[in-house]
Amino acid sequence: MVTPVTACGSLPAYTGDMRSFDDAPFLVIWEVTQACDLACVHCRASAQPGRSPGELSTEEGYRLLDEIRTFGEPLTVFTGGDPLKRGDLFGLLAHSVRIGLRTAVTPSATPLLTGQAIEGFQRAGVARMALSLDGPDAASHDGFRGVSGSFARTVFGLDYARGIGLETQVNTAVTQHNFRRLPEIAERVRESGAKLWSVFFLVTTGRAAASMDLTAGEYEQVFGFLHETAQTAPFDIKTTEAQHYRRYAAQHGRTGRRLAPAGINDGKGFVFIGHTGDIYPSGFLPLGAGNVRRDSLVAVYRNSDLFRGLRDSGNLEGKCGECEFRNLCGGSRSRAYALTGDPFAADPRCVYQPSTTNSTEARRLATPAV
Ligand code: SF4
Numbered sequence: 001m002v003t004p005v006t007a008c009g010s011l012p013a014y015t016g017d018m019r020s021f022d023d024a025p026f027l028v029i030w031e032v033t034q035a036c037d038l039a040c041v042h043c044r045a046s047a048q049p050g051r052s053p054g055e056l057s058t059e060e061g062y063r064l065l066d067e068i069r070t071f072g073e074p075l076t077v078f079t080g081g082d083p084l085k086r087g088d089l090f091g092l093l094a095h096s097v098r099i100g101l102r103t104a105v106t107p108s109a110t111p112l113l114t115g116q117a118i119e120g121f122q123r124a125g126v127a128r129m130a131l132s133l134d135g136p137d138a139a140s141h142d143g144f145r146g147v148s149g150s151f152a153r154t155v156f157g158l159d160y161a162r163g164i165g166l167e168t169q170v171n172t173a174v175t176q177h178n179f180r181r182l183p184e185i186a187e188r189v190r191e192s193g194a195k196l197w198s199v200f201f202l203v204t205t206g207r208a209a210a211s212m213d214l215t216a217g218e219y220e221q222v223f224g225f226l227h228e229t230a231q232t233a234p235f236d237i238k239t240t241e242a243q244h245y246r247r248y249a250a251q252h253g254r255t256g257r258r259l260a261p262a263g264i265n266d267g268k269g270f271v272f273i274g275h276t277g278d279i280y281p282s283g284f285l286p287l288g289a290g291n292v293r294r295d296s297l298v299a300v301y302r303n304s305d306l307f308r309g310l311r312d313s314g315n316l317e318g319k320c321g322e323c324e325f326r327n328l329c330g331g332s333r334s335r336a337y338a339l340t341g342d343p344f345a346a347d348p349r350c351v352y353q354p355s356t357t358n359s360t361e362a363r364r365l366a367t368p369a370v
Pocket of ligand 1: 247
């Protein structure tokens, strides 16, 4: 049982970077397909084996990448489903790299992930390949991923990439089934030589059931473990849909290692393009603001009511709206929507109780330095 964290006057000032995300996102995720041969129990995309006829075509994909480039050089991630289900994947990746986008890819660990495919990523100029690892052994990982052999394929992929000098990232979805085994998973990440451990916290969309999620107190326990691990780990750690890890880190002191940019959140430094071109603030927030087939991605990101509203912390409700950490954190807008139906509601998986006085000093301590 974790004691609820309360505001106090001795919070360390957050000294991380803080940037305006009004003009351009830091991170663009393109779901190139929903097709996938895995059947993960938590799947956001409720992926199916076959490709949808409504997917963006090759030409539409090229146009999309060119438009992403007009934002500048956001990190652009090709995700799925399994991107390897698209025969035009390597051409699209090469185009992305050629026009100057920092490009990453997140294939699924299936027989499609061969040494040849991994070498293809490297030839295309991909900066990093991310693979999922949701348990420290085959029984736990394959049970979660719904296909036997997935763990072995993940280990193979990470080893192969390391062998040819391609940078890797490990993604872990934290649920009731694995959160007590995170230390063992962290050890696997260390052994793999991955540069980044990206820890996903559940948003109950797709096949993810609410009963799989952790309690708010268990989130806090995991934050404690991640923060402690980050002090000495040879890899960076970031969280996805757990913006309040930034609040935890600010309260407990910086690690010296890189966190995600302060304040990044759904629609705020982040945009997700679905497989048919729909534009979302996040892959976990199913509120569309347009479609790249008919709308300008840049205009939707900068000007749509949804994205502008999500970037304004003054719209936050409940305790997130009163919280000293709302600009640094802001809570998961996706989780708020999934659990309450309101994307501006408080994140129900946060134990923090904002200061009742909400004093100027408390706000100063929780405000990211510019
Ligand atoms: S109350 Fe909301 S804004 Fe404050 S730390 Fe928790 S999730 Fe973040």
